[in-house]
Amino acid sequence: MAGTELAAVSDDEALLLAVLREFVAERHTLERAASATLDSALDRDLGLDSLAVAELLARIEDTFGVSLERGVLATATVPRDVLAAVRRAPRREPRQTRVRHNVPERVHRIPDEIATLTEALCWHARTHPDRVHLRLLGDETEEPVSYGDLRRDAGTVAAGLLARDLRPGDAVAVMLPTGRDYFAGFTGILLAGGVPVPIYPPARPSQLAEHLRRQARILDNARARLLITDPEAALPARLLRGHVESVRHVLTPAELSGHGETRVVRRSAADTALLQYTSGSTGDPKGVVLTHANLLANIRAMGKAAQVCASDVFVSWLPLYHDMGLIGAWLSSLYFGLPLAVMSPVAFLSRPSRWLWAVHTHRGTLSAAPNFAYELCLRKIGDAEVEGLDLSSLRMAFNGAEPVNATTVARFAERFGRYGLRRGALAPVYGLAEACVGLTFPPVGRQPIVDRVAREEFLRTGRATPAADDDPDPLRFVACGRPIPGHEIRVVDAATNELGDRREGRIEFRGPSATAGYFRNPQATRALTRHGWIDTGDLGYLDGGELYVTGRVKDLIIRAGRNLHPDELEHAVGEIPGVRKGCVAVFATPGQAGGTERLVVLAETRQTDAAALAAMRARIIAVTVDLLGTPADDVVLVGPGVVPKTSSGKIRRAASRERYERGELGASHRPVWWQLARFAARAVLPRLRRVGRIGSTVAFAAWCWSLLVAVGLPTLIAMALLPGLAARQTVTRRAARSLARLTGTRITATGADRLAQLPACVVVANHASYLDGIAMAAALPGRYTFVAGEVFATKPLIGFLLRRIGTRFVERAVREQALADTQRLADAARGGERLVLFPEGSLSPVSGLRPFHTGAFVIAASAGLPVVPVAISGTRAMMWPDHGAIIRRGAVHLAVGEPITATDGGWDAAVAVERTARSVIAEHCGEPDLGR
CATH class of the missing domain: 3.30.300.30 (ANL, C-terminal domain)
Structure with missing residues (x-):
C-alpha cells in the first residue's frame, strides 16, 4: 500500500514521506507510521513533541541536503509545511536517499507473526482499510463495513471504555443484537485491553425472570465491570446492577461515543481474549477462559482443515454470543480477511429461506449451522420460496453444535441437491467451547458417512458392531471427521483407559486450542482435566481415526442394563403429528x-x-x-x-x-411486569449497601478536604517564611506524610534504595492523578527538583507553593521555548539536581499509560545521567482526574526500577532509554499501555 502511494506522488513528496514514516515508526508503531500523510498533524496525529519535531527536521535537512530557515520549527504544523520549506531552502549538497522504508506493504496473506485478535484487526485495517469485511443484511437492506470502518468504530468504543476506568483484563459483558454496534463493541473491548463476555438478550418474555437470574450469575462470576446493551434492553439490564456488585456502568453504544479514538492497549498471546460462557443446562454457567493463543491456534487449524483461502465468502445467521457464530463464523473470517455476510438469528428463524438466498446472492462458499437449522429448512421452506435458488458456490456447510441427525443430512442433501448443492459440501463436525469451537473436521469435499450399528449390542455393551445389511432397526451415527491439525482425541473408559476402535467411551482431547479452565471455578477446572487431557463430557467411539459422537455423559439413561441415549427418541417423538x-x-x-x-x-x-x-x-x-x-x-x-x-x-x-x-x-407464567418488579425488589438490599458505600465515600472526601486545609494552610505559611530551599522541601515532605497518615493512606515504595545511592539522576514516573506529586514527595528519599508545565506557574496558590520548593517550569506549546527549557534543565542536571518529570505531560481521565514526551530522556542522555523509572499505582483509584472533588480510600505503591543509562548523548540513545523506561513503568503501574 505504501509503495503504491509513494509512486503516485512527486519525488520530493515521496522522499519526505519515507523519512517521516521511518521516523514515526521508530518513535511509535508501524500502524501509526503507515497512516502518516502530508496533511497529518505533527503533534496530534503523529505524536511528535517539540524535541521530536526538531530531530525530524534535522534528518530532513540531511536527507535533502538543505538548510531550513529557523522559523520552520515554530510554524510547521503538518509535513506539507515542511515540504514547502524544503523546496525554498538553499541546497548544501546533493540529497541523500538512504531511507529504510519501514512501513507495511500490501500483502494478501496475514503474517504468521500475528499473535492476537487485535493485531489481526489492525493489520487488516492498515493493509487494506477499504476492503469490505462485513455485509450486514437487513430485511431489504445491506450495510457494508470495511476493516477501516471497524477499526475506527472499535477505537471509539475503546476510548469510551477507558474513560470509564477500564483496566487490562477487566471483563465487559456484551448484550447486543447482531449489528454494527455488536462488532464495534466486541473489538472495542479488545482494543481497550478488556475481556469480552458475550451474553444473550431475553428471548421469551415468559422466561424473563429466569433469564435475568442467569445473566446475573454470569456477570457476577465474570466480575464484569461494564455491560454494553441496546436501549431496548437497557431497563432489564440496569436491574442487573442491583444484583451484581462489580458492574459499575450499564451503557448503550451511543453513550460510549464522544471520547475520540484510542490507540491499542497492548496484550500478549497469553492474555485472556474471551470468556465464553457455556450454555450448560443446569446450575451456574461456566466461563471458559480462552486466550488469544487459544483462539488463533483454533482458527488457523480450522482454516487448514477447511482449506480456507482469500476467495472464500462466509454466510452466517448464527448468534454472536455462541462459539460457532462468534469464533467459527466471525472471528475466523476476521483473521483470514474473508467477507462475512451476516444476518440476525431472528431473520433466519422467521424465514429460513433467507439464509439460503444469502448464500445465493453473495456466492457464499462457507456456512455453518446446528442440525435443527437444516431440519427447519426442510420443514418451513416451500418450493415456491426457492425457485431459481443456486447453492453451487457452497463448498462447505458445517453441521455441528448439537447431535447431527443422519436422516436430516440425507434429506437436506436430496432436497437441495436440486438447487446446485453438492452432497460433499455437507460437513458434519464436532467441537466444544473448551476447544474454542472446532475439534474435528471431515476432509474437504467428502460426502457424509453414516455408520449403521447393531442396536441391542451397542445399548448393552457399548460395542459399535456394524449392523447387518438386512437389519431393520439399526442405530445410525454420523462421522464427524478427524482432529484438526495439531490436536489429538481419544476415547477412554471411566478409569481413563484408552479404548480400541468401535468401543463407546468418554471423548477426550488435547491441543493448543484447549482452555486452561473455567474462570473462578477451580472445582470444575479440576474435573475438566485428566492426565493432561480435556474431558469433553461427550460419549463416542473412533473407527480408523474417525470420530462418531453418541451422546452426553450427563444425559445417559441406564435402564435394565441398557445405556439409552435420549437424542434418537427426542427426534422420533418430534416427528409425531401435533x-x-x-x-x-x-x-x-x-x-x-x-x-x-x-x-x-x-x-x-x-x-x-x-x-x-x-x-x-x-x-x-x-x-x-x-x-x-x-x-x-x-x-x-x-x-x-x-x-x-x-x-x-x-x-x-x-x-x-x-x-x-x-x-x-x-x-402458569407470571406477567412480565410482575417478574421485573420481583427481580427489582430482590436488588433493594444490594442497592442500600451501595448507597451506604457512596455515603461513606462522600464523608471520607469531606474529611480529606478538611485535612488539606488544616495541613495546607500552615504549610503555605512555612513556605513564605522559611528562607532556605532545603528547609522548605523538608516541610513539604512532612506535610505530605502527615496527609497520608491522617487519611489512613498507606504509601509504600519498593526499590527506593536505588535512588539513595545515586548522587544525580533523572526520575520519570507515570501520571494518573493529582496525588502523584504528593505520593512521590512522601515516599522518595533525598531531595528532588520537580518539573512542571509553565501553566502551573501562574496559578495563585499552587504556583506559589511550587516555586517555593524549587520547581522548574517548562513550556510545551511553543517549540523553540521548549528546546531552550530542555537545555536549561540539562544544565541543571549536570549541576547535580535530581530532576523528577512526568513525561506523559498533563493528566487524562482515560486510564492508561499515554505516549511520553522525549524531553526527560534527551536531558538525561545529554547530561550523561541515568534515568530511574518509577511506576505509581493506586492514585487514580483514589482521585480520578475528571472527578477532582472526590477522594476515595486507597493505598499507593511506588515501584522504583533499575537505573537506565544512555549509550551516548544522541537522539537514538535517548529514544532507546525512553522505550526501556516505558516498558518498566507499564509493567508495574497497573494501567493499560495505550501504545506509542
Missing part, C-alpha cells in the same frame, strides 16, 4: 424409595383437546417401546415455550428434570 419438533426432552428421574429410574418424555404441543392429547400420549409410548424396548413411565405434554433450552437452542434436559421433580412444568 408435537413441536425440536421441543422434546427425554430424561430419567429417580424412582420412589430408590427404585429403578423412571423414564420421562416431556413434549410441547399446541393441542388442547383432551382426546387428542390422550392419543398423542399413546403414540409417544408406542414410539418409546419401538426404539428402546421399554415404555416411558410418564409422558408430559405442555404448551409452547415450556421446555427449557440453552442460548444456542439445545434442550436443557437436566433443567427439565429439575422442573419436573419440583412440579413446575404446568405452572
